[in-house]
Amino acid sequence: MPAGRTEHRFLLVCLAAMVAIAGYLFVRSQQPPSPSGWEWETKPIDSQLSPPAEDDGEENVLIFVHVAGQVQSPGVYQLPKEARVVHAVEAAGGFTPDASVDAVNLAMGLVDGQRVYIPPLGTEEDSLATGIMNINQANFEELQSLPGIGPSLAREIMDYRARHGPFASVDELTGVSGIGEKTVASLREWVRVN
Numbered sequence: 001m002p003a004g005r006t007e008h009r010f011l012l013v014c015l016a017a018m019v020a021i022a023g024y025l026f027v028r029s030q031q032p033p034s035p036s037g038w039e040w041e042t043k044p045i046d047s048q049l050s051p052p053a054e055d056d057g058e059e060n061v062l063i064f065v066h067v068a069g070q071v072q073s074p075g076v077y078q079l080p081k082e083a084r085v086v087h088a089v090e091a092a093g094g095f096t097p098d099a100s101v102d103a104v105n106l107a108m109g110l111v112d113g114q115r116v117y118i119p120p121l122g123t124e125e126d127s128l129a130t131g132i133m134n135i136n137q138a139n140f141e142e143l144q145s146l147p148g149i150g151p152s153l154a155r156e157i158m159d160y161r162a163r164h165g166p167f168a169s170v171d172e173l174t175g176v177s178g179i180g181e182k183t184v185a186s187l188r189e190w191v192r193v194n
Contacts, residue, residue, distance in 0.1 A: 065110050067092035069118035069141065070099035084109055088116045117145040135173070135191045136166040146190055153178050167193045 062078045065088045072093025079087055086106040095101055100119045110116070119141065133142060135157065143154035153176070160176045167173065170191055173184045 063110060063112035063114075065091075065112075066115040067118075068115060068144075070096040070120050071118055072096060079110060081110075081112075085116055089118065111147045114147045115144050115150070117141050132189075133191050134193065135170075136161065136193055146187060148183055148186055169193055 061081045063081050063083070064076055065079055065083075066076050067088045068074045071089055072095075074092060077088060077091040079091060084106065085104060085108045088110060089095060089106070095118060098120045100121050103119050104116070133146065135143070140151075140154050140158060143149055143157055144151060149157070156176050156178055157173070161167070164175070170188055170193060171184060172193075173179050173187065173191075174181060
């Protein structure tokens with residue numbers, strides 16, 4: 001094949017690639033950016049939705065997260081499993097003016113069923129700022145922010161502390177009614193005792 005034809009075809013391929021890239025960039029520029037730059041779709045859910053699909057290795061697996069406290073629209077939201085606390089707060093409309101923003105680790109990853117609680121200003125900062133909660137100092141609302149801990153288990157933890165004193169180790173959580181080895185294993189990365 002003559003050299004001129006090869007160069008001509010090469011130029012046509014390059015031109016086609018440039019047109020495709022320009023088209024893609026134009027379409028992307030028409031989408032409004034999100035405040036933090038992340039592009040996942042979040043939406044509040046209602047109680048009639050089915051639970052999220054099990055992680056079968058596919059991308060786009062959603063989790064349910066309850067966002068409570070000092071946010072504009074508290075509620076349960078569907079988020080991608082890669083989402084962080086900051087994404088849950090944004091899904092709930094952002095902080096209220098009374099939110100104690102520094103009391104929460106906004107970079108902490110989320111798990112299905114987690115409750116993210118944003119405390120009001122004036123609340124004593126907890127070790128939540130580091131992403132690890134001291135279960136001997138956490139209050140009722142803070143305990144509920146732990147994965148798998150709802151109001152009833154938070155109350156049981158507080159009652160156990162009142163009867164037996166501070167926890168000596170994370171393993172001692174198995175002494176709390178309703179908390180077994182599996183729950184303690186799932187909490188181990190989120191809690192400490194000193």
